[in-house]
Amino acid sequence: MLVDGMALLFRAYFASASSGYIRRTKAGVPTNAIYGFVRYFWDAVQTFDPSHVVCCWDLGGTTFRAQEYSAYKGNRSEAPEDLIPQFSLIRDVIESFGIPNVSYQGFEADDCIGTLATQISQEMNVTILTGDHDLLQLVSPTTSVIIMKKGQGNYKVYTPESLYEERQLHPRQIIDMKALMGDASDNYPGVRGIGEKTAIKLIQEYESIEGILENLDQLSSSVRTKIENDLDMLHLSRRLAEIHCKVPVECAVDGCQLEIDNVLISSKFEELEMKSLCQLIGVEAV
Structure with missing residues (x-):
């Protein structure tokens, strides 16, 4: 233990x-x-x-x-x-x-x-x-x-x-979920405007941050814009979450x-x- x-x-x-x-x-x-x-x-x-x-x-x-x-x-x-x-x-x-x-x-x-x-x-x-x-x-x-x-x-x-x-997530997907939604307790934002519900839905559908980025054209214009505007913070948040x-x-x-x-x-x-x-x-x- x-x-x-x-x-x-x-x-x-x-x-x-x-x-x-x-x-x-x-x-x-x-x-x-x-x-x-x-x-x-x-x-x-x-x-x-x-x-x-x-x-x-x-x-x-x-x-x-x-x-x-x-x-x-x-x-x-x-x-x-x-x-x-x-x-x-x-x-x-x-x-x-x-x-x-x-x-x-x-x-x-x-x-x-x-x-x-x-x-x-x-x-x-x-x-x-x-x-x-x-x-x-x-x-x-x-x-x-x-x-x-x-x-x-x-x-x-x-x-x-x-x-x-x-x-409906695998363990490693917890990291990508937190990269998207951020962590208020640890004070990093993830992608501004994306909360837990959307983050989980995206990871379930596209499996990973890489999968999401490869399929940006499949996302709603609102979600795609939020991710594109916060790409650097998305990657930083994943490093902080891991x-x-x-x-x-x-x-x-x-x-x-x-x-x-x-x-x-x-x-x-x-x-x-x-x-x-x-x-x-x-x-x-x-």
């Missing part, structure tokens, strides 16, 4: 912060996102029973996408102040589980996940735990994407078959087998004053 650490951590933070209460240690260190992360993560482990686990993270600093398009994710606000110290603490918690933390400067967690999925799926089946539908482009006969839906324990598992059944699967990261399968060390985990929970999680994980509190 490849875990999208950022997706789980942000989900856990906002799920609890929305109530107005932020869990803290006696010293005032916020831990609400960590507490929620562990609950989400452990529910997924119990549900899908992975033999091996890796957790992937974004790093601070500029990514190759922001270098190519300066407005990339430029619409996002700063992380909440109470969440910032939890970025490093959660990695310590993951280490206490014996799980490798993987990241690489200049790339996003998605790219690390895509790279490791490509590598590891040669040896065993891979599941990706996330809330991010962008990762559906990584679905393959040996890689499933588990989308966390609203509410703990509520999942949608995508295989090539279920993805096609739901959207997950980079050749990040220089490696993770030996032998090094990510999920083996719980009671002492390490209970000590970490004790340090963060969340001993109640020991019972959840099934370890004895120190």
Whole structure:
């Protein structure tokens, strides 16, 4: 199981912060996102029973996408102040589980996940735990994407078959769909005036961006004009949408087998004053 650490951590933070209460240690260190992360993560482990686990993270600093398009994710606000110290603490918690933390400067967690999925799926089946539908482009006969839906324990598992059944798209076509419609969350526009419905219809009919461009004369004058006016942004948006699967990261399968060390985990929970999680994980509190 490849875990999208950022997706789980942000989900856990906002799920609890929305109530107005932020869990803290006696010293005032916020831990609400960590507490929620562990609950989400452990529910997924119990549900899908992975033999091996890796957790992937974004790093601070500029990514190759922001270098190519300066407005990339430029619409996002700063992380909440109470969440910032939890970025490093959660990695310590993951280490206490014996799980490798993987990241690489200049790339996003998605790219690390895509790279490791490509590598590891040669040896065993891979599941990706996330809330991010962008990762559906990584679905393959040996890689499933588990989308966390609203509410703990509520999942949608995508295989090539279920993805096609739901959207009538193949995994790689997700990239071209996003190239056409853009992504408001990541702040790139795609082709102005083309939304999801039209993008999906075009990809279903012409299979790819190349297929669409080869058949521009078959399109309505309105759609053709929109594409012709935004050709450069169309190609740029596709580069931004595509997950980079050749990040220089490696993770030996032998090094990510999920083996719980009671002492390490209970000590970490004790340090963060969340001993109640020991019972959840099934370890004895120190």
